[in-house]
Amino acid sequence: MPELMAMWCQVTDIQTAALAEVKTxxxxxxxxxxxxxxxxxxxxxxxxxxxxxxxxxxxxxxxxxxxxxxxxxxxxxxxxxxxxxxxxxxxxxxxxxxxxxxxxxxxxxxxxxxxxxxxxxxxxxxxxxxxxxxxxxxxxxxxxxxxxxxxxxxxxxxxxxxxxxxxxxxxxxxxxxxxxxxxxxxxxxxxxxxxxxxxxxxxxxxxxxxxxxxxxxxxxxxxxxxxxxxxxxxxxxxxxxxxxxxxxxxxxxxxxxxxxxxxxxxxxxxxxxxxxxxxxxxxxxxxxxDPLIMERATLEAELQGLGMQLQAYNDRQFRDKSKIQYLTDMVNTNHPTQIQRIQADLATVANANLKQFISDRGVMLDKAVLIDWSLD
Structure with missing residues (x-):
């Protein structure tokens, strides 16, 4: 329901009698x-x-x-x-x-x-x-x-x-x-x-x-x-x-x-x-x-509802996992070159000493001109 309500509220404006303060x-x-x-x-x-x-x-x-x-x-x-x-x-x-x-x-x-x-x-x-x-x-x-x-x-x-x-x-x-x-x-x-x-x-x-x-x-x-x-x-x-x-x-x-x-x-x-x-x-x-039988009927109805909610949750989990696997396989199959480049870039970043590179308005500065901005 939260997802459905979010979609619905994008295209509707709900005005109830209470919100409009209609005198009745x-x-x-x-x-x-x-x-x-x-x-x-x-x-x-x-x-x-x-x-x-x-x-x-x-x-x-x-x-x-x-x-x-x-x-x-x-x-x-x-x-x-x-x-x-x-x-x-x-x-x-x-x-x-x-x-x-x-x-x-x-x-x-x-x-x-x-x-x-x-x-x-x-x-x-x-x-x-x-x-x-x-x-x-x-x-x-x-x-x-x-x-x-x-x-x-x-x-x-x-x-x-x-x-x-x-x-x-x-x-x-x-x-x-x-x-x-x-x-x-x-x-x-x-x-x-x-x-x-x-x-x-x-x-x-x-x-x-x-x-x-x-x-x-x-x-x-x-x-x-x-x-x-x-x-x-x-x-x-x-x-x-x-x-x-x-x-x-x-x-x-x-x-x-x-x-x-x-x-x-x-x-x-x-x-x-x-x-x-x-x-x-x-x-x-x-x-x-019999009040006990009536209570049992009520509890059984609630239990059935909870069982349906659990089944719906499991179905969503299965669909989400299947979608993740599908997207992963699709990316690996259709974009191998881009993946290799991204992995190489990640390795370069991981091995770099970032303290040597500080960008100031697009100008690369080396270690000799580092400024302690905290003293400014």
Whole structure:
């Protein structure tokens, strides 16, 4: 990374919001933790079996893979109905926790017409299928929020409709908006009255997280503070669950990206910043709920990373030694006469009494005219 950063900085000028001293609202982060249902715990056991089958190559990748397993795990953490339509209802799911939070903020900020954004990437609203969007909206309506103050970005399919929607949000006419990162997070100006952001699921990439939170933490917001809520479902035995692993992975990647953007060259490597996918060992740790197994999975991941760094170091050493040998052989083969002359000159210098030769502006002086400059 230091070498890459040195090359990059030769052709780029990095200006972050912190460096530019852009005045934005202060973000306040809150993690809302919810207990898992028995069905969620059982489903995590199934995911563990699927991950083990993928790791042992007992199933073809086009049929099942870790990306699908990660997506299914994230959906199950929202509500098991997303992976099993016949799943039962329970009161302590994170969708209801989000609805309760949204209703409280809606009530408190009624006079100022505070608005809120709810982000969810893994479950788009569909009329013929149970979905988290409609579930939260229906709960909010039952709590007393007028339906005309709630909007799904998916219902606004043209630029003209979207422009009118964002104007209504900035005016406080629509106070709650649902959307995915791609539809609601990128290039959207709805910050005027945005007081709270809710992450129902963990986004796939660090850039997605930045785009989401950038809707409220930006210039033009009337509020001096913005509240950001992350909803996670715990694992077995009150241990870190599927959501926690995903959020930790995203935050680690975001931290490295921030170091790169700030010009920090202390790290030699950076993780892949593409979609976050858990491995079989992490799935086993989540399903077990045993803190020792979870710690082992973390240490194994770190050990694997160190092993890759060692391999990269050995490869660099081999390449450098090969290059040195190649250049040495090339010089010896193509420039024998010059080498002989240089060796002769070096021998002459080594055998000469340099005290007899002092150059003063190009004039060679002998021993008889030496001057002790220290007495001058």
């Amino acid at each position: 609202p202060k973000p306040h982060y809150h993690v809302m933790s919810c207990k898992p249902s028995p069905e969620q715990i059982a489903y995590m056991d199934k995911l563990c079996d699927r991950a083990e089958a993928v790791a042992k190559r007992k199933v073809k990748l086009e049929i099942d893979n870790m990306l699908k397993i990660t997506g299914d795990g994230a959906k199950a953490c929202m509500h098991t109905k997303l992976v099993s339509p016949e799943a039962s209802e329970w009161i302590n799911n994170k969708l209801l926790a989000c609805a309760w939070n949204v209703w409280q903020i809606w009530t408190i900020t009624a006079i100022a017409k505070g608005t809120q954004a709810i982000f969810c990437d893994r479950n788009a609203p569909k009329k013929d299928r149970w979905n988290s969007y409609s579930y939260i909206r229906d709960t909010l309506v039952m709590l007393g929020i007028p339906a005309d103050q709630i909007a799904f970005i998916h219902d606004y399919d043209t630029d003209t409709k979207k422009t009118k929607l964002f104007e209504a949000i900035n005016e406080g006419k629509i106070r709650i908006v649902f959307g995915s990162t791609s539809k609601l997070g990128t290039g959207v100006n709805m910050q005027s009255k945005l007081i709270a952001l809710h992450h129902i699921d963990c986004p796939w990439r660090p850039s997605d997280l930045e785009q989401r939170e950038g809707r409220g933490v930006r210039q033009g917001n009337e509020w001096s503070d913005v509240f950001i809520f992350r909803y996670v479902t715990e694992g077995r035995n009150n241990q870190a669950g599927f959501d926690s692993f995903l959020w930790q992975a995203i935050e680690n990647k975001q931290r490295m990206i921030s170091q790169v953007m700030s010009g920090d060259r202390t790290h030699r490597t950076i993780e892949d910043i593409d979609e976050t996918v858990l491995n079989a060992a992490q799935m086993k740790a989540i399903a077990s709920g």
